Amino acid sequence: GQNIDQPTEMTATEGAIVQINCTYQTSGFNGLFWYQQHAGEAPTFLSYNVLDGLEEKGRFSSFLSRSKGYSYLLLKELQMKDSASYLCAVVMNSGGYQKVTFGTGTKLQVIP
Amino acid sequence: DTGVSQDPRHKITKRGQNVTFRCDPISEHNRLYWYRQTLGQGPEFLTYFQNEAQLEKSRLLSDRFSAERPKGSFSTLEIQRTEQGDSAMYLCASSPRPGSGNTIYFGEGSWLTVV
Numbered sequence: 001g002q003n004i005d006q007p008t009e010m011t012a013t014e015g016a017i018v019q020i021n022c023t024y025q026t027s028g029f030n031g032l033f034w035y036q037q038h039a040g041e042a043p044t045f046l047s048y049n050v051l052d053g054l055e056e057k058g059r060f061s062s063f064l065s066r067s068k069g070y071s072y073l074l075l076k077e078l079q080m081k082d083s084a085s086y087l088c089a090v091v092m093n094s095g096g097y098q099k100v101t102f103g104t105g106t107k108l109q110v111i112p
Numbered sequence: 113d114t115g116v117s118q119d120p121r122h123k124i125t126k127r128g129q130n131v132t133f134r135c136d137p138i139s140e141h142n143r144l145y146w147y148r149q150t151l152g153q154g155p156e157f158l159t160y161f162q163n164e165a166q167l168e169k170s171r172l173l174s175d176r177f178s179a180e181r182p183k184g185s186f187s188t189l190e191i192q193r194t195e196q197g198d199s200a201m202y203l204c205a206s207s208p209r210p211g212s213g214n215t216i217y218f219g220e221g222s223w224l225t226v227v
Contacts, residue, residue, distance in 0.1 A: 042219060042220050043218050045216070087155070099157065102154035
């Protein structure tokens, strides 16, 4: 089975930096996604990490440590439009295919 | 628009009625997923298709739920004898064939309200 933990809610100030953590326990690990989801909308892809390390993409960066079962999403220069839920999702090899399981999401509120 | 499309976007139905949702994945994506999402929760896995084969079905999917992908392209999710607990957003997603990338692309979702 899988156990994915991320904080339920976070609040940060416009222009600041926020780090959203995700820990997981799984077998057959094959990568980790971060998705952004605005209220009432579908999730949109942010990043996919397979190897250890930090991947930077504009204001967003994602880090993975496979040995620690840990990832974080770093958002810099926060903007009001970044207020959304951020979903951590783990890819697991299951019976010859890849199963993707989502955490419950972290609701980020950006305040002025 | 070449993204994942779902239809209908919203459905209100009376308890006990049957509903069917359709998903058209991105062209040439052979992997297709159905998820269900309720307020404040992450998407919950329901079922997975690779081409026309349904390779996994969650135990969350009771016998009232059935999904098909007859020609390996579009998929349907049918819920029979709907219950109020079925009210949720039903998300369809697709991804390229193995070896061509793992990113999962979601449709806009189909909102179901059972009254």
